Amino acid sequence: MNRFPTRRPQGFSLVELMIALVVGMIVIAGVVAFTVSTVGSVGRSIGATRVMQELRGAMSVMTREIKRSGYDRDALDGIARGVFPSGYAALTINSAGDCLLMSYDRVGVNDGGNTPGAGEWKGFRRNVVDGRGILQINTQANPPSCTADAGWIDLTSPQDVSVTDFRLTQTALAPIPAGATPAGPIFVALREVQIQMRASLVSDAGTQRGLDERVRVRTDIVTFP
């Protein structure tokens, strides 16, 4: 004898089922919406990180190179000869401000020269290919040209990132007045280069990042009138 009362399965009514279905749909829709938004934001965050990494990598290379600009292993000879600076000291930025050419002495390359030779030049520029801005470096040409394409290789990845703005400004911290004879027999100009860059993600032009930096060029320009 069964002491427990028997219960017949009764099932759900159509209304009950529909309510359950709607509730389940709402829950799933919420979760899907949350997932989509999270995946989107994670994607944007990864994209932004990618842009920053591209910019930072390029900036790091540029600042280190610009800081070294003008180094001459035979600088010591300048004391005896009274000739400053050497042929390495020139750092030029084009009028558009998006191309910089410089040089420094390297061991085992063009040894014994007081002017830069092959392999001692460095160039940085922004180039536009298929509507995408690319930061490029040139270590091959002798000397590199801002307009010719020989020797330039990409510093940023054009598949992922488009460099939208790249500006270089050279400031002489104690500038020589144009057309004037420097005061005193010896005049020292300290140089600083400001680098500004902006880039956006190729897959999402709305993801934009920028990086600014100032670099003190360690080789000062000493001028004798």
Place this chain on the structure above:
Amino acid sequence: MKNIRHFPFPQSQRGMATLLIAMLLLGILTVVTFLALQVGIFEQRTVGAENRQRMVEQVADAGLSQAAEFIKAQTRPLTRDWMSADAATRRWALCDRGDTTWPCGAETSPNRRERLFRYQFGTDNAGTPNLDERLVFVSQTAAGGVTGIGGFTSNYAVGGLLCMVDNTDPINPACATVVDPARGWTGPVAVTLVSRSTIPGESAAGTAKVTVGSFRAINGPPNVPIIASAGIGGLGSGEIVASPNAGGFGVPLSIWANTDVDITTGGTMQSCHLGEFLTNFTASGPRPYDGITVCDTCRCNGLEIDRGLLSGKVTGGGLGSAQYEGIDVLDVDNSTAASPNGSLPDTTYFPFHPLDNPANSLDDSLFEYIFGQENSSEDSSALVDADGNGKDDGRDFMERSAIILNGGSCANLNATSTGLYYVPPGVSCRLGGQIGTPSEPIALVVEGSLDIQASTVIYGMVFVKRGIGTTPIVDVRGGMQLYGALVTEGALEIRGSPQFIYDERVLTNMAFAPGFQRFGVLPGSWSDADSF
């Protein structure tokens, strides 16, 4: 009944599907978030590594600055005591040609490396000298060393490589390896500082090097005993021993001025040759002192024209007791061939182009001539105040590079005082006794007033500088001797009976003595390309 119990409840089935889908989506979310986290961590590591790199670079640069200051403060022993044969004081050891380790390896050319000296001395533990290649090191915290950066502990050590620049052959300059430790190296020197820095425990290390080279605080020593602009009002009974070759080989010069030096009226000034001066003494005669010949009682007075006497009050030679302006006074007195006022033609340039505008007789660039710093316009005699701070550029230069005296510290000037000293406007400086020595002379720039007591002996140069709104005054009381030169930009009036004895060796030493050496960073010498 049993069968019924085995069936899951229908509502559980429906809820399970929702749960499973939700969990699946959340799982995907977790994976995506985890991936993003990885990217973030990678980014953070990159930034961290870059930051550490920057920090070690900054620490290495701080080491370079500290070592450069150390070298600047050690100009005297740099090539003297530190080159001594005595191991206790010697601090320089020649680099091996093949040594590519720190610090010798910082010089990449073996030909030059084998002529460089590496610094090799130091005291790691208080009072315990041991051979140490570090010029400055972090344990010198008392000296202001950098011990930490950005919350990290940092370490650095700076090595030094000395080159005594031998420019005998300017096309192929080399580093000298032999030096007389008693006199030191008189030419320029350069010290390459090689700084290594680390952040312990963070595997961050950096290297930077820079060369500091010496230059002279004085552009060129004067080559005439008295150089004056704006006229000489009176010479009292002063005596001048001429510079033997200043006007050309064998042409002596005593006074070089851009106006008329009137020695024919008033006063009893005299000038003469050194040889005759040294033979014309009363009590104790000439004696050698520190490389030159000095004489306390020698006089021009008593010599005769064409027998040593060049200009001034003549006591013989058939000229009676007239004042005579001889060949050694180069000034402007409208002399012509028919009516010579002095034997040399008038000064046509002063001091010389390009320091002076020959078309403008007002321009006097004596300050620029001596110190290499322009202080008056090329086109007028107005003083230049480029930075508009109310002080002329010459005064700014002095305040930067000279030891500034005040009334009290003037009394401390003595035989050991050497280098560039400056008496600013408003300061009355009273001098007495011996000041400077022939091998380590003094350059005294006066813009205030100088009160020179009797029996003062100065080795070096006195430069009387005009300033904005100031008129320097030099008062000589009784006898004094200046072995060297007097350069004056203001109207000078000499009272008493001073002796201005030109001595080329004293003035040459003035350019090269350690007290006149300054150090500056050599353009083009900084690099962080090495790693040790």
